[in-house]
Amino acid sequence: xLKNLEANNLLGRFIPVNAALGKDDYVELxxxxxxxxxxxxxxxxxxxRWSMTVxxxxxxxxxxxxxxxxxxxxxxxxxxxxxYDIIKHDYETLRLFRELGIECHPYLRGKGLGxxxxxLSKDFRCSVAINLKSxxxxxxxxx
Numbered sequence: 001x002l003k004n005l006e007a008n009n010l011l012g013r014f015i016p017v018n019a020a021l022g023k024d025d026y027v028e029l030x031x032x033x034x035x036x037x038x039x040x041x042x043x044x045x046x047x048x049r050w051s052m053t054v055x056x057x058x059x060x061x062x063x064x065x066x067x068x069x070x071x072x073x074x075x076x077x078x079x080x081x082x083x084y085d086i087i088k089h090d091y092e093t094l095r096l097f098r099e100l101g102i103e104c105h106p107y108l109r110g111k112g113l114g115x116x117x118x119x120l121s122k123d124f125r126c127s128v129a130i131n132l133k134s135x136x137x138x139x140x141x142x143x
Contacts, residue, residue, distance in 0.1 A: 015070075018056075018057075019058060019059045020057070020058040020082065021058070021059065021079055021086065022058040022079075022085040022086065023058055023060065023090075024058065024059060024063065025058045026056065027055070027058045060089070061093045062093035065093065065096075072093075072098075073097060073098055073099070074097065074101075075097045075099070075101070076100075076101040076102075077100070077101070077102045078103040080105055084104075084116070087120065088119065095123045099142070100124065100138075100139070101139055102120075103136070104135060104136045104137075104138065105135050113131065113138070124142050125140065125141050126139065127140075
């Protein structure tokens, strides 16, 4: 990531964080990476060669805001399933945002679009922009 930011003259404009967003824990994610990356992770003891996954530290949305010093305003979530963990376990941080754009992935967590909307309707007015079998995109504005 750092090489990409440097190549595009974006160093200093973004704060790279080497973590997954979700609960304060570790998650295993599928690997689709270079051999050098896999070798590095094997060396660090984080690569599972049987399942082709890598173990990554997971932090909460609140931790991410504290780490970066970012002020909550508009949040776009497209995190391939972590949206349910954030909505359920870090809602107090999520409700600090004025506006949300969330891509929900029901097939990844066994949750439906209704599960997202049920939690969010406590503090947000939400509308469904796109509703497909594999994902739904919702737009929410805080009441």
